Amino acid sequence: GAGVSQTPSNKVTEKGKYVELRCDPISGHTALYWYRQSLGQGPEFLIYFQGTGAADDSGLPNDRFFAVRPEGSVSTLKIQRTERGDSAVYLCASSFTEAGELFFGEGSRLTVL
Protein backbone atom coordinates (compact mmCIF):
# COMPACT_ATOMS: atom_id res chain seq x y z
CA GLY A 1 0.00 0.00 0.00
CA ALA A 2 0.90 3.64 -0.16
CA GLY A 3 0.91 4.36 3.56
CA VAL A 4 3.16 3.55 6.52
CA SER A 5 2.82 -0.11 7.38
CA GLN A 6 3.44 -1.52 10.85
CA THR A 7 3.60 -5.16 11.89
CA PRO A 8 2.39 -6.86 13.92
CA SER A 9 -0.77 -4.89 14.61
CA ASN A 10 -1.10 -6.68 17.92
CA LYS A 11 1.50 -8.45 20.02
CA VAL A 12 0.96 -10.17 23.35
CA THR A 13 4.03 -11.33 25.20
CA GLU A 14 5.14 -12.33 28.65
CA LYS A 15 7.23 -10.27 31.01
CA GLY A 16 10.93 -10.74 30.31
CA LYS A 17 10.55 -11.71 26.64
CA TYR A 18 12.15 -10.00 23.64
CA VAL A 19 9.97 -8.21 21.09
CA GLU A 20 10.54 -6.73 17.64
CA LEU A 21 8.18 -4.29 15.98
CA ARG A 22 8.54 -3.47 12.31
CA CYS A 23 7.84 -0.29 10.37
CA ASP A 24 7.74 0.00 6.59
CA PRO A 25 7.69 3.71 5.69
CA ILE A 26 6.31 5.37 2.61
CA SER A 27 8.64 4.77 -0.32
CA GLY A 28 11.12 7.60 -0.75
CA HIS A 29 10.67 9.03 2.74
CA THR A 30 14.08 9.63 4.28
CA ALA A 31 12.96 10.46 7.81
CA LEU A 32 11.42 7.87 10.12
CA TYR A 33 10.10 8.31 13.66
CA TRP A 34 8.99 6.05 16.48
CA TYR A 35 6.52 7.15 19.13
CA ARG A 36 4.88 5.37 22.04
CA GLN A 37 1.31 6.02 23.13
CA SER A 38 0.18 4.75 26.50
CA LEU A 39 -3.50 4.47 27.37
CA GLY A 40 -5.09 7.88 27.82
CA GLN A 41 -1.96 9.74 26.82
CA GLY A 42 -0.69 11.45 23.72
CA PRO A 43 2.15 9.95 21.70
CA GLU A 44 5.64 10.34 23.16
CA PHE A 45 8.69 10.67 20.94
CA LEU A 46 11.18 7.81 21.09
CA ILE A 47 13.67 8.06 18.23
CA TYR A 48 14.17 9.65 14.84
CA PHE A 49 16.17 8.36 11.85
CA GLN A 50 17.46 10.38 8.96
CA GLY A 51 18.50 7.76 6.44
CA THR A 52 20.26 4.91 8.22
CA GLY A 53 21.43 6.82 11.25
CA ALA A 54 19.60 7.69 14.44
CA ALA A 55 19.61 11.49 14.44
CA ASP A 56 17.88 11.79 17.81
CA ASP A 57 17.33 8.94 20.27
CA SER A 58 16.67 11.15 23.28
CA GLY A 59 13.20 9.66 23.83
CA LEU A 60 14.26 6.04 24.33
CA PRO A 61 13.35 5.34 27.97
CA ASN A 62 16.29 3.04 28.80
CA ASP A 63 18.81 0.67 27.27
CA ARG A 64 16.24 -2.11 26.86
CA PHE A 65 14.94 -0.19 23.85
CA PHE A 66 16.85 -0.11 20.60
CA ALA A 67 15.95 0.66 16.99
CA VAL A 68 17.67 0.10 13.68
CA ARG A 69 17.19 1.14 10.09
CA PRO A 70 20.04 -0.63 8.29
CA GLU A 71 19.17 0.22 4.69
CA GLY A 72 17.45 3.53 5.24
CA SER A 73 13.97 2.13 4.66
CA VAL A 74 12.40 -0.45 6.98
CA SER A 75 13.00 0.07 10.68
CA THR A 76 12.75 -2.33 13.60
CA LEU A 77 12.13 -1.31 17.19
CA LYS A 78 13.56 -3.88 19.58
CA ILE A 79 12.59 -4.24 23.22
CA GLN A 80 14.55 -6.55 25.50
CA ARG A 81 13.37 -8.02 28.80
CA THR A 82 9.90 -6.56 28.39
CA GLU A 83 8.11 -5.18 31.42
CA ARG A 84 4.39 -4.65 32.01
CA GLY A 85 4.98 -0.91 31.83
CA ASP A 86 6.07 -1.31 28.20
CA SER A 87 2.47 -2.08 27.24
CA ALA A 88 1.40 0.64 24.79
CA VAL A 89 0.74 1.35 21.15
CA TYR A 90 3.98 1.92 19.28
CA LEU A 91 3.56 4.34 16.40
CA CYS A 92 5.81 4.79 13.42
CA ALA A 93 5.78 7.81 11.13
CA SER A 94 7.75 8.87 8.08
CA SER A 95 8.28 12.08 6.18
CA PHE A 96 9.83 12.99 2.84
CA THR A 97 12.30 15.33 4.48
CA GLU A 98 13.20 16.25 8.03
CA ALA A 99 11.01 19.34 7.84
CA GLY A 100 8.12 17.65 6.09
CA GLU A 101 4.71 16.49 7.20
CA LEU A 102 4.61 13.27 9.17
CA PHE A 103 2.54 10.32 7.97
CA PHE A 104 1.68 7.86 10.72
CA GLY A 105 1.01 4.15 10.61
CA GLU A 106 -1.85 2.58 12.56
CA GLY A 107 0.51 1.36 15.24
CA SER A 108 1.51 -1.90 16.90
CA ARG A 109 -0.32 -2.61 20.15
CA LEU A 110 2.02 -4.34 22.60
CA THR A 111 0.64 -6.05 25.67
CA VAL A 112 3.06 -7.45 28.23
CA LEU A 113 1.46 -9.91 30.64
Next chain:
Amino acid sequence: GNSVTQMEGPVTLSEEAFLTINCTYTATGYPSLFWYVQYPGEGLQLLLKATKADDKGSNKGFEATYRKETTSFHLEKGSVQVSDSAVYFCALSDRGSQGNLIFGKGTKLSVKP
Protein backbone atom coordinates in the same frame (compact mmCIF):
# COMPACT_ATOMS: atom_id res chain seq x y z
CA GLY B 1 10.36 21.74 29.86
CA ASN B 2 8.08 22.09 26.88
CA SER B 3 4.53 20.84 27.28
CA VAL B 4 1.06 20.93 25.79
CA THR B 5 -2.19 21.02 27.75
CA GLN B 6 -5.50 20.43 26.06
CA MET B 7 -9.01 20.22 27.40
CA GLU B 8 -10.05 16.83 28.58
CA GLY B 9 -12.84 14.99 26.95
CA PRO B 10 -14.87 13.35 25.96
CA VAL B 11 -16.76 16.10 24.19
CA THR B 12 -20.20 15.23 22.85
CA LEU B 13 -21.96 17.59 20.44
CA SER B 14 -24.96 17.51 18.19
CA GLU B 15 -24.47 17.83 14.46
CA GLU B 16 -24.04 21.46 13.30
CA ALA B 17 -22.94 22.62 16.75
CA PHE B 18 -19.93 24.91 17.24
CA LEU B 19 -16.74 23.23 18.40
CA THR B 20 -13.88 24.58 20.47
CA ILE B 21 -11.10 22.41 21.84
CA ASN B 22 -8.71 24.42 23.99
CA CYS B 23 -4.96 23.97 23.77
CA THR B 24 -2.25 25.87 25.61
CA TYR B 25 1.47 25.33 25.51
CA THR B 26 4.68 26.00 27.37
CA ALA B 27 7.81 26.33 25.29
CA THR B 28 11.05 28.21 25.01
CA GLY B 29 11.64 30.06 21.79
CA TYR B 30 9.15 29.98 18.95
CA PRO B 31 7.62 26.55 18.45
CA SER B 32 5.53 25.36 15.56
CA LEU B 33 2.04 24.24 16.56
CA PHE B 34 -0.08 21.43 15.16
CA TRP B 35 -3.43 19.72 15.43
CA TYR B 36 -3.52 16.03 14.59
CA VAL B 37 -6.65 13.91 14.25
CA GLN B 38 -7.14 10.18 14.70
CA TYR B 39 -10.30 8.75 13.17
CA PRO B 40 -11.50 5.36 14.42
CA GLY B 41 -9.32 2.56 13.05
CA GLU B 42 -6.90 4.92 11.34
CA GLY B 43 -3.47 6.40 12.00
CA LEU B 44 -2.82 9.96 13.17
CA GLN B 45 -3.19 12.58 10.45
CA LEU B 46 -2.05 16.16 10.37
CA LEU B 47 -5.14 18.40 10.43
CA LEU B 48 -3.54 21.84 10.41
CA LYS B 49 -0.48 23.73 11.55
CA ALA B 50 0.92 27.19 12.24
CA THR B 51 4.58 28.04 12.36
CA LYS B 52 4.65 31.56 13.76
CA ALA B 53 2.65 33.94 15.93
CA ASP B 54 -0.69 35.14 14.51
CA ASP B 55 -0.64 32.48 11.80
CA LYS B 56 -3.98 30.76 11.24
CA GLY B 57 -4.01 27.13 10.19
CA SER B 58 -7.12 25.83 8.49
CA ASN B 59 -8.34 22.62 6.90
CA LYS B 60 -11.68 20.84 6.41
CA GLY B 61 -13.54 23.71 8.07
CA PHE B 62 -11.32 23.60 11.17
CA GLU B 63 -9.26 26.60 12.20
CA ALA B 64 -6.69 27.44 14.87
CA THR B 65 -4.76 30.66 15.44
CA TYR B 66 -1.28 30.76 16.99
CA ARG B 67 -1.61 33.20 19.91
CA LYS B 68 1.76 33.94 21.44
CA GLU B 69 0.39 36.37 24.03
CA THR B 70 -1.86 33.70 25.52
CA THR B 71 0.33 30.71 24.47
CA SER B 72 -2.73 29.11 22.92
CA PHE B 73 -3.76 27.28 19.76
CA HIS B 74 -7.45 26.53 20.21
CA LEU B 75 -9.19 24.40 17.58
CA GLU B 76 -12.55 25.62 16.26
CA LYS B 77 -15.15 24.55 13.76
CA GLY B 78 -18.37 26.38 13.09
CA SER B 79 -20.58 23.39 12.30
CA VAL B 80 -19.47 19.86 13.16
CA GLN B 81 -20.56 16.74 11.33
CA VAL B 82 -20.91 13.14 12.47
CA SER B 83 -17.83 12.36 10.37
CA ASP B 84 -15.75 14.68 12.59
CA SER B 85 -16.00 12.17 15.44
CA ALA B 86 -12.40 11.37 16.30
CA VAL B 87 -9.63 12.02 18.81
CA TYR B 88 -7.88 15.37 18.38
CA PHE B 89 -4.31 16.00 19.54
CA CYS B 90 -2.58 19.33 19.93
CA ALA B 91 1.20 19.23 19.50
CA LEU B 92 4.26 21.43 19.30
CA SER B 93 7.70 21.20 17.81
CA ASP B 94 10.47 23.42 19.07
CA ARG B 95 13.04 22.27 16.57
CA GLY B 96 13.43 22.58 12.83
CA SER B 97 12.10 19.08 12.36
CA GLN B 98 8.36 18.53 12.48
CA GLY B 99 9.06 15.07 13.74
CA ASN B 100 10.13 15.55 17.35
CA LEU B 101 6.68 16.48 18.55
CA ILE B 102 5.30 16.98 22.03
CA PHE B 103 1.64 15.97 22.14
CA GLY B 104 -1.21 16.75 24.46
CA LYS B 105 -3.27 13.91 25.88
CA GLY B 106 -5.94 14.12 23.22
CA THR B 107 -9.61 15.06 23.24
CA LYS B 108 -12.23 12.60 22.07
CA LEU B 109 -15.05 14.21 20.12
CA SER B 110 -18.34 12.44 19.48
CA VAL B 111 -20.88 14.10 17.20
CA LYS B 112 -24.46 12.82 17.36
CA PRO B 113 -26.88 13.14 14.45
